[in-house]
Amino acid sequence: MTVMEQRGAYRPSPPPAWQPRTDPTPLLPDAAPYRVLGTEAAAKADPELLRRLYAQLVRGRRYNAQATALTKQGRLAVYPSSTGQEACEVAAALALADRDWLFPSYRDTLAAVVRGVDPVEALTLLRGDWHTGYDPYAHRVAPLCTPLATQLPHAVGLAHAARLKGDDVVALAIVGDGGTSEGDFHEALNFAAVWQAPVVFLVQNNGFAISVPLAKQTAAPSLAHKAVGYGMPGRLVDGNDAAAVHEVLTDAVQHARVGGGPTLVEAVTYRVEAHTNADDDKRYRADSEVDAWRDHDPIALMERELTERGWLDEAGVRAAREDAEALAADLRARLNQDPELDPMDLFAHVYAQPMPQLREQRAQLRAELEAGQEGEPR
Template identity: 80%
Template sequence: MTVLEQPGAYRPTPPPGWEPRVDAAPLLPDAEPYRLLGTAAAADISPDLLTRLHRELVRGRRYNTQATALTRQGRLAVYPSSTGQEACQVAAGLVLEDRDWLFPSYRDTLAAVVRGLDPVDALTLLRGDWHSGYDPHIHRVAPLCTPLATQLPHAVGLAHAARLKGDDVVALALVGDGGTSEGDFHEALNFAAVWHAPVVFLVQNNGFAISVPLAKQTAAPSLAHKAVGYGMPGRLVDGNDAAAVHEVLAEAVRRARGGGGPTLVEAVTYRIEAHTNADDATRYRPDSEVEAWRAHDPIALLEEAMRDRHLLDDEGIRAARESAERLAADLRTRMHQDPVLDPMALFEHVYADRTSQLREQAAQLRAELDAEAADAGEGE
């Protein structure tokens, strides 16, 4: 007897009463990435929103260059720059309400800063310092996630729990194209759709998972198409068009908050800098490709659109750059101050109640520290 001949076995052909649970057509993304800047619809964008997007884009670019410089100076262990992807980061940081949650990946420090996190706190983890560097509950920003895509199920769990409690909360989870190849990505999308969780997934498709191009990760028409298989809408947007990314994310957040369930948004962008300071990007992509994307720079696109509407002039650009320089100067000054470290903090936030082993280890470390202090005092 074969497996299919056993009683109750699955039959490849569904019975006549079977029907799809969801019509796939409304879930499919557009054939081309959605754009706003440079189109007729750009005239309807709020001037205040454009001004704020521009200010944060300019500050974000300077933040990236300053953080990269700090890495070269040994003040950061590593820094994954989001230069070229600032439109995705800024839109994600601005689109949420205070009660909502942001779930960033390791490259999303700028999104956390735009949301209100102190720039130094956002970099604390990357300098090898104390825990995540900030209190996630105060800022509603989950810890920066270095393991790929593991923050996505966490976002779904929080959003589902909030819905069960009746809280008006949306979770926005960020991930790169490489993260979509992880099992956590698929598990998160499946649970989110089945539970109708108020969560938005933003995939920043910057072309490479370190050195692996997208074509070697998936044969799908786009990453946004993957949403259909789970029963949620997929949106494809130009990730360098800050206004378009903000609009698409805002619609997805409103839909989630209104009970419409999750959305998968793919923002097509490009990583101008190397994966991190430890990566040599010239080994797997030509300079001509990078220069082609520089011509589609998110700051230049926005400045051109704002100048066309007489919303920005040279003085406005100068003011934005001066604000960015003040941010960089403050970041530089504070990051050059060595942190005061307490070795006893190793035992904090491990368990609510310390185990006997931890108590023993803490006592041993305290004795060693006291002995060192006593020796230093005698030496003086």
């Protein structure tokens, strides 16, 4: 072997008979994010669907504002807001059938709520009261995932298992742009494509992985382009256009359901608020950048489209806002109540069959609690 070969500069040519397994052209995303609102495609949209999306966007914005306020009041330990990203959250939940599964990240409590999870239960993990806070099987929503991208292989495994059983189930997994830099992202997409698992991967590209901008994470033309390397289609969509996101995700879910395999969808959006209440976003981005994205607000885009087409009047706007206020009032009232916690719940639902070490720890804690009660003054 020559010195050049040892240094890695040697690049042997493939055999003459080599051909790519798949023509990559159909897998490539559009050059620009797909849009519906403000285009001719909006005229063909279902007015009832758009009104439903609008109502959920308004509820979602109020939900985010209330959860943020409760965090400042000490009722939540932390809250990663999805303000500005509501279109992705709402569309992801509404694109699924009841039998499908949603695999959210820590920022996707709104998607879980739209899916039917009680708002208080959706926030219980962020309050520090329970491991999850809700029954994943009741609404087919996997536990909120705090580690980056680890929910993606779980989604692939569930979808692959469902197909082996003959169940007509699709899994939709949500991840942020920062999560695409994790090894779990690669492993999940590779497994999904090889197995042709019925999975949809939704990347909410909100511009930052905490304080790290996308340009410092990847040099790819778009995150949707990464799909081609795994052998699946990539779709690029305006993440603030709820109608467009819903259409793209619905198509991807149907594609997976009929055996077409996985799809990677990149929704270009923006995180208007800080990463969490523990983050100072002014250290890494300018107010002018945030203000520019406020001009592309998902609620304003939808409301403008509906009113201009005569599909929404003042009464409809008022009804959506009143419903959102009712949601906030209920959330505020219930989270302002001090929870009744049982220390023994630490050991509940950890394993289907508790391990010997867990049983030993449970017995030790029970003995300590009983000893403490006996020592209390009467």
